[in-house]
Amino acid sequence: MPAISTGKVLVSGANGFIATWVVRTLLEQGFAVRGSVRSAEKCGHLRDIFAAYGEKFELVVVPDITQEGAFDEAVKGVDAIEHMASPVHLNAENPDEIIVPTVKGTLSMLNSAMKHGKNVKRVVLMSSTAAVLQEQSEPKTFSELDWNELVLQQIAEKGSTASGHTKYRAAKVLGERAAWEFFEQHKDKLGWDLVVLNPPYVFGPTIHAVSSPEALNLSTREFYKIFTQPSTQATLQAGNCWVDVRDLARAQVLTLLSASAGGERIIISAGPWIWQDWLDATPNSSKYQEGIPGTGTDTVYKIRFDASKSARLLGMTTYRSKGGDRAGYGGRLGSAGMVN
Numbered sequence: 001m002p003a004i005s006t007g008k009v010l011v012s013g014a015n016g017f018i019a020t021w022v023v024r025t026l027l028e029q030g031f032a033v034r035g036s037v038r039s040a041e042k043c044g045h046l047r048d049i050f051a052a053y054g055e056k057f058e059l060v061v062v063p064d065i066t067q068e069g070a071f072d073e074a075v076k077g078v079d080a081i082e083h084m085a086s087p088v089h090l091n092a093e094n095p096d097e098i099i100v101p102t103v104k105g106t107l108s109m110l111n112s113a114m115k116h117g118k119n120v121k122r123v124v125l126m127s128s129t130a131a132v133l134q135e136q137s138e139p140k141t142f143s144e145l146d147w148n149e150l151v152l153q154q155i156a157e158k159g160s161t162a163s164g165h166t167k168y169r170a171a172k173v174l175g176e177r178a179a180w181e182f183f184e185q186h187k188d189k190l191g192w193d194l195v196v197l198n199p200p201y202v203f204g205p206t207i208h209a210v211s212s213p214e215a216l217n218l219s220t221r222e223f224y225k226i227f228t229q230p231s232t233q234a235t236l237q238a239g240n241c242w243v244d245v246r247d248l249a250r251a252q253v254l255t256l257l258s259a260s261a262g263g264e265r266i267i268i269s270a271g272p273w274i275w276q277d278w279l280d281a282t283p284n285s286s287k288y289q290e291g292i293p294g295t296g297t298d299t300v301y302k303i304r305f306d307a308s309k310s311a312r313l314l315g316m317t318t319y320r321s322k323g324g325d326r327a328g329y330g331g332r333l334g335s336a337g338m339v340n
Contacts, residue, residue, distance in 0.1 A: 090164030
């Protein structure tokens with residue numbers, strides 16, 4: 001498919017942590033945006049922060065993304081889709097509480113795009129490295145060729161007694177696989193191609209509506225707690241990989257601009273971390289805990305991701321650092337056009 005450099009983009013779940021940054025970055029880069037939210041009550045904050053864009057930003061209400069035809073009207077007249085709406089929590093008792101809405105929401109969007117998205121040229125699905133990595137005792141670098149088969153086995157064996165993380169990761173595996181299977185089954189009659197982005201933990205500033213620390217999205221809530229609550233050394237040595245939300249939003253736009261990204265699964269990762277790394281990178285302040293300085297001195301990061309495809313296809317060669325440094329970006333998303 002050709003690159004998409006202008007036009008209107010549908011962003012589902014537009015009031016979410018990542019999605020709000022995607023909306024902002026798309027608008028800053030000259031795209032028009034149609035955002036979908038679950039209720040009219042979720043529209044006010046978005047209308048306020050994007051008021052300067054006038055008619056280039058619009059909102060539609062899609063109360064239940066799992067219903068067949070839920071996005072039939074929303075996809076009409078858009079040139080691309082960024083499907084962001086998906087449950088992100090660790091509270092499911094029965095695995096189906098998170099797996100079913102993840103899979104059905106994805107298929108609902110793809111079916112609507114197939115039937116009514118006459119102008120759509122690309123659909124970008126936000127997945128996660130939760131669908132990629134598997135827990136292991138030895139350090140490993142994962143790539144787009146890897147799938148988290150272990151969590152599917154654990155769900156089959158443990159069901160409701162599986163951990164919240166396992167249920168969430170299984171939902172990501174099954175949601176992404178459902179998208180690829182749909183695309184393969186119907187690609188002969190589709191006018192669009194599919195791209196899947198797989199980020200790890202997403203940190204960074206919030207611009208979506210948040211009423212309290214308890215209402216923060218999952219990754220930001222964990223980040224907040226590590227700075228404000230005492231932690232054990234074991235907790236401070238725990239970690240994964242990460243990407244700044246602004247870099248992820250940049251990747252979402254670059255995915256539209258890159259013709260060669262079509263049909264690809266792409267990991268977006270700035271690198272590994274343990275919690276103590278973040279405390280060490282923060283200026284001394286009585287507001288935040290220091291943890292146990294030196295905890296990460298001899299750290300061997302167990303999880304890494306090969307992000308070379310994102311560099312090759314999207315030009316994602318630089319990322320924000322743990323210390324907040326902003327790299328100089330060139331091209332369409334140049335430093336003058338990037339958000340702070």
